[in-house]
Amino acid sequence: MKTLVKNFLPESQVDRLRNARLLFKESGAARLATSVQTSGLKFASSAKPLATAYYSLLSRQFRREERAVLLGLAKYHAELQEDDANVFLMRRNVHRLEKGLLMRPRRPVFAKDYILETVNVYRKIVSEPSHADESTAESLLWAHDVLRAYFGAVAPDPVLDHAREVFEKCPAPAGNSAEAKRIPYKRLLDDHPVSYEQLEQLALKRRSVRWFEQKPVPRELLDKAFTVAGLSPSACNRQPFRFLVFDDPETVEQVASLPGGTIGWKHNIPVMVVVLGSLDAFYSEKDRHVIYIDGSLAAMSFSYALETLGLSSCICNWPDIEAHEKRAQEVLGLKGYERPVFFMAVGYPDPEAMVAYSQKRPLEVMREYNPPINRS
């Protein structure tokens, strides 16, 4: 509506309308409308069924999310039924096996309730060339090494022995070596690659940068930063996200126009990154927030890595606005179960441009040791 008005009315009229709207906000009628709305919200939030009714009948705000979560679940479960080859399931289960292997004390028999599922999904992926493609090659090598370590470590048991037999009949994944390398290990603790002071300096230096030098960003540097991003923690190590990178000036302009928060500075962005979450990584709705959590953790590492390479970034918000979602789906060709987490502008910071001071909340406000808890 806003865009429509802006496109069809002269600027002076748009200004008048804006002033009228601002004045209306101060009026008694607006205050009455706000108070009715507040009472309605209080009432709807006073009990779970009322909240459900509110979001089913009166508000459409969650509809896209609900559909996206469902599409992801449907894809995940269909893959299990049809060919048992969901790579996210394999990654999650292999991660669980690793946790069992490093447990203290390690139990002689563990993972009994999901080892067959794990071996089956591994067998499907490793045996079918269509599944064992580049995107799963590294996951397969990891699964192979961990499964081998697991079967070498557990005690005899009918279920585990059966799973071992299935595993031993599987072909080895491409690139496999005799020495199992991708298994739990002890870290070298004397090695401190970065001091606290260095990390603090990096955090102090990083700021959201919105003005960039007009020169291309070498992909080699971006890939270095993405490599660090890929090392970030992720729930059950599934890593249910991808980075879509746009560095062609014409496309960048289009992509930079998708999020609203780039207005006024989008024309100077050299690279746009879309952090994209994939909801087909989960078997249950309970994990629906994980794409946002994992995507954000990776993006933070990416942002710090960029700074070490002389590059800067600014996250661009992706609020859940139906019209924006539709447009992004069209422009980026997204599947229904894929959702942008947010966008990131990247480039060489313009040394002449300013960054916001962005005061941070004090430590004492931000953290609280041992707040009172209810021990009953």
Ligand SMILES: Cc1cc2nc3c(=O)[nH]c(=O)nc-3n(C[C@H](O)[C@H](O)[C@H](O)COP(=O)(O)O)c2cc1C
């Ligand atoms: C989730 C998220 C969304 C953001 N969206 C925008 C945005 O749309 N436009 C913008 O100019 N900055 C955006 N920012 C940058 C914030 O304004 C910035 O991080 C904050 O003011 C703190 O400043 P600093 O990053 O320099 O420490 C966003 C940051 C985050 C984390």
